[in-house]
Amino acid sequence: MAEYSELLAWAIEKGVGVNKISPKRIPGAGLGIVAAEDIEVNDIVLKVPAACLRTVDTFPTKLKSKLPKDMTVHSLLALDIVLDPTSAYSIWQAAFPPFSDFQKCIPLLWDSSTTSSHLPFTVRKLVDHQLEKLSRDWSIISPVFPDLSEDRYTHAWLLVNTRTFYYATSRHERLYPKDDRMALQPIADLFNHSSCGGCTVSFDSRVLDSEGFAVKATRAYKKGQEVTISYGNHSNDLLLAEYGFCLEENEWDEVCIDEAILPLLSKTQKEILKDRGFKGGYIIDGRTPVCYRTEVAVRVMLLGERKWEKFVGGEDDGNDSQREVDRTVLNALQKWRNEEYKMGNDIKGDAGKGLRLRWKQIWHIVTETCEILEERVKEA
Numbered sequence: 001m002a003e004y005s006e007l008l009a010w011a012i013e014k015g016v017g018v019n020k021i022s023p024k025r026i027p028g029a030g031l032g033i034v035a036a037e038d039i040e041v042n043d044i045v046l047k048v049p050a051a052c053l054r055t056v057d058t059f060p061t062k063l064k065s066k067l068p069k070d071m072t073v074h075s076l077l078a079l080d081i082v083l084d085p086t087s088a089y090s091i092w093q094a095a096f097p098p099f100s101d102f103q104k105c106i107p108l109l110w111d112s113s114t115t116s117s118h119l120p121f122t123v124r125k126l127v128d129h130q131l132e133k134l135s136r137d138w139s140i141i142s143p144v145f146p147d148l149s150e151d152r153y154t155h156a157w158l159l160v161n162t163r164t165f166y167y168a169t170s171r172h173e174r175l176y177p178k179d180d181r182m183a184l185q186p187i188a189d190l191f192n193h194s195s196c197g198g199c200t201v202s203f204d205s206r207v208l209d210s211e212g213f214a215v216k217a218t219r220a221y222k223k224g225q226e227v228t229i230s231y232g233n234h235s236n237d238l239l240l241a242e243y244g245f246c247l248e249e250n251e252w253d254e255v256c257i258d259e260a261i262l263p264l265l266s267k268t269q270k271e272i273l274k275d276r277g278f279k280g281g282y283i284i285d286g287r288t289p290v291c292y293r294t295e296v297a298v299r300v301m302l303l304g305e306r307k308w309e310k311f312v313g314g315e316d317d318g319n320d321s322q323r324e325v326d327r328t329v330l331n332a333l334q335k336w337r338n339e340e341y342k343m344g345n346d347i348k349g350d351a352g353k354g355l356r357l358r359w360k361q362i363w364h365i366v367t368e369t370c371e372i373l374e375e376r377v378k379e380a
């Protein structure tokens with residue numbers, strides 16, 4: 001832990017309250033936070049005062065005046081990391097993962113032949129959206145800073161993407177869309193994610209003398225155990241796309257099966273579903289039978305229009321058509337599982353490691369759902 005004593009001393013000097021925790025290298029997860037001594041439930045293990053945050057308001061005014069008005073907060077914070085005119089935060093920045101780490105695990109940086117043909121549907125959609133945001137931000141920044149390399153900016157942009165916390169004053173709420181209200185928090189950004197949390201992160205002026213963030217343990221930890229927070233109730237598709245990892249145990253994991261269901265539908269049926277807000281977003285989790293949206297989508301195929309309206313309107317409980325729905329989804333999933341799983345097999349290198357794990361998890365979720373459906377078809 002002595003390795004990070006300079007980082008801790010720097011944080012404490014800046015007013016960060018560090019209690020019973022310390023940074024440590026965690027195998028397979030970069031840096032993380034561990035208990036430096038036993039931690040009890042409700043212990044506040046970290047306080048980051050507002051004065052230590054890096055926000056849209058801490059960006060140097062002189063530089064801001066040179067920049068276009070329509071810059072995102074995300075881009076401004078990335079630029080803040082790249083330019084850092086003060087070096088007051090250089091000890092914190094020295095602990096950031098290098099770009100080469102991101103190249104191994106962040107799908108946005110993988111070559112396009114991998115991303116176009118091997119990413120699971122949801123990951124691909126998320127990555128496409130990220131690419132749109134990144135290229136828009138870069139197109140605004142690059143003419144203003146012609147000497148800034150795209151890699152350097154992309155590295156900073158990804159640092160912001162993977163280590164910011166939701167942060168909004170009432171002014172920010174008026175000025176910025178929800179997904180662009182964020183702040184960097186030194187030291188708090190070292191907590192790794194667990195699907196069951198482990199600590200809460202709150203922005204609460206009652207907890208602190210001055211407004212800022214507090215990280216409070218929601219369970220006890222023994223000295224040396226990793227202390228975690230939750231980044232949200234995220235599936236492994238989202239974690240892979242946004243943060244570059246998948247959890248082995250993830251109670252929020254789920255799989256989108258649009259690619260299995262939508263090809264079953266005619267153009268007209270898809271239009272009906274679109275008009276009524278039911279096109280796409282079909283989800284399975286391996287623990288329960290299919291979701292309501294899937295039930296509606298499959299019934300548009302199986303029932304006449306009038307009967308379908310009755311099901312959607314709640315007049316028909318769907319019992320009479322349930323077996324046929326289950327059988328149809330089961331057939332579609334079995335076919336899709338065999339086609340899709342092959343996608344993970346021929347991917348080489350670092351991308352392959354993460355993707356093969358994800359495809360294996362998808363295969364399990366689909367298989368477990370098939371088992372549930374098989375039982376139901378048998379019982380009916």
Ligand SMILES: C[S@@+](CC[C@H](N)C(=O)[O-])C[C@H]1O[C@@H](n2cnc3c(N)ncnc32)[C@H](O)[C@@H]1O
Pocket residue numbers: 028029030031032095096097162163164189190191192193194242243244245246247
């Ligand atoms: C907020 S940072 C946490 C600190 C980070 N580990 C570091 O080295 O600076 C988020 C990044 O940590 C890593 N990470 C977080 N939770 C993880 C987990 N449960 N397993 C593997 N990597 C994880 C991912 O690379 C993610 O993008």
